[in-house]
Amino acid sequence: MDARATFGGGVAVITGAGNGIGAGLARHAAALGMTVVLVDVDAEAIAALGRELPGSVAVVCDVRDPDALESLAAQVYSDVGPVRLLVNNAGVEQFGYLWDTPVANWDRLVDINVSGVFYGIRAFLPRMFAAGAPAWVWNLSSIGGVVAVPLQTPYIMSKHAVLALTECLRLEVELAGHADRIQVQAVLPGAVRSNIFEAAGGVDGGDVEAAESQRAAMLDIKAEAMDPLEAARVVFDQSAAGEFYLLTQPDYVGNAMAERAEVLAQRRAPVLRTKQRFDPAQQ
Ligand SMILES: NC(=O)c1ccc[n+]([C@@H]2O[C@H](COP(=O)([O-])OP(=O)(O)OC[C@H]3O[C@@H](n4cnc5c(N)ncnc54)[C@H](O)[C@@H]3O)[C@@H](O)[C@H]2O)c1
Numbered sequence: 001m002d003a004r005a006t007f008g009g010g011v012a013v014i015t016g017a018g019n020g021i022g023a024g025l026a027r028h029a030a031a032l033g034m035t036v037v038l039v040d041v042d043a044e045a046i047a048a049l050g051r052e053l054p055g056s057v058a059v060v061c062d063v064r065d066p067d068a069l070e071s072l073a074a075q076v077y078s079d080v081g082p083v084r085l086l087v088n089n090a091g092v093e094q095f096g097y098l099w100d101t102p103v104a105n106w107d108r109l110v111d112i113n114v115s116g117v118f119y120g121i122r123a124f125l126p127r128m129f130a131a132g133a134p135a136w137v138w139n140l141s142s143i144g145g146v147v148a149v150p151l152q153t154p155y156i157m158s159k160h161a162v163l164a165l166t167e168c169l170r171l172e173v174e175l176a177g178h179a180d181r182i183q184v185q186a187v188l189p190g191a192v193r194s195n196i197f198e199a200a201g202g203v204d205g206g207d208v209e210a211a212e213s214q215r216a217a218m219l220d221i222k223a224e225a226m227d228p229l230e231a232a233r234v235v236f237d238q239s240a241a242g243e244f245y246l247l248t249q250p251d252y253v254g255n256a257m258a259e260r261a262e263v264l265a266q267r268r269a270p271v272l273r274t275k276q277r278f279d280p281a282q283q
Pocket residue numbers: 015016017018019020021022039040041042045061062063064089090091092112140141142143144188189190191192193194195196197199225
């Protein structure tokens with residue numbers, strides 16, 4: 001089935017919908033005929049997007065708060081309708097050597113990128129099971145979920161964690177007898193234009209220059225990054241086609257996945273690259 005036939009007419013809940021990938025997914029979901037619940041801590045951003053997308057609902061909610069996600073799920077099921085698509089998308093970056101990383105930045109990143117996904121699952125999955133209708137759950141991992149990159153260790157770790165969580169969750173949904181209705185899928189974007197590097201944490205002391213040059217290197221990628229609306233179209237189409245790994249740039253991200261499989265199969269130690277990001281040209 002195509003994306004419109006699969007998702008049109010349903011309700012989509014998207015965390016981190018105020019900017020970047022989440023906003024692209026929200027716009028495309030609305031274009032497919034979905035009612036979109038825009039969830040973010042950035043009240044202004046979701047209010048503005050809400051005005052652009054008639055019929056959407058903007059809810060300020062911090063994914064670090066399990067009670068807030070529980071209230072969100074209750075509110076959506078009572079006031080908007082059963083959820084066809086949950087996107088656990090909110091995420092933040094962090095630059096710098098691990099030993100320089102402020103504990104508060106580490107805690108915040110893990111709370112948003114990893115625990116936030118868990119809280120979303122905890123609040124929405126039982127309601128999806130009870131509703132008995134087809135539903136999809138997308139968790140945002142990354143190309144960073146299959147590579148090792150220095151100076152972004154907490155982020156890369158969190159994206160490996162989300163990938164593992166999503167793979168295990170898919171098995172649990174099958175084990176519990178819901179796989180005929182509930183599709184769990186992992187989204188692995190490559191480079192998509194967003195605010196994530198500007199909004200990223202850095203370090204207060206230690207090697208500030210290393211942290212900030214890594215931020216600058218990542219900001220350089222923005223010029224060649226994919227448009228979030230185009231990324232959304234690709235992801236919706238792959239999801240509707242029943243893929244498990246949803247890749248914004250199938251060649252680029254697929255190469256990184258193949259490289260990861262080979263590194264593990266050959267038990268190769270991580271290799272320091274001249275550009276500290278995944279670049280298939282450097283393989
Ligand atoms: N942009 C890329 O190239 C890229 C690549 C791979 C993976 N990703 C992943 O895509 C997701 C979206 O990232 P993006 O690049 O669009 O970033 P972004 O910074 O443009 O957007 C992230 C959104 O999440 C919101 N947010 C932050 N903390 C929150 C919280 N506690 N509760 C609710 N919302 C919160 C922000 O306000 C923002 O609107 C992230 O999980 C990121 O790791 C992005």
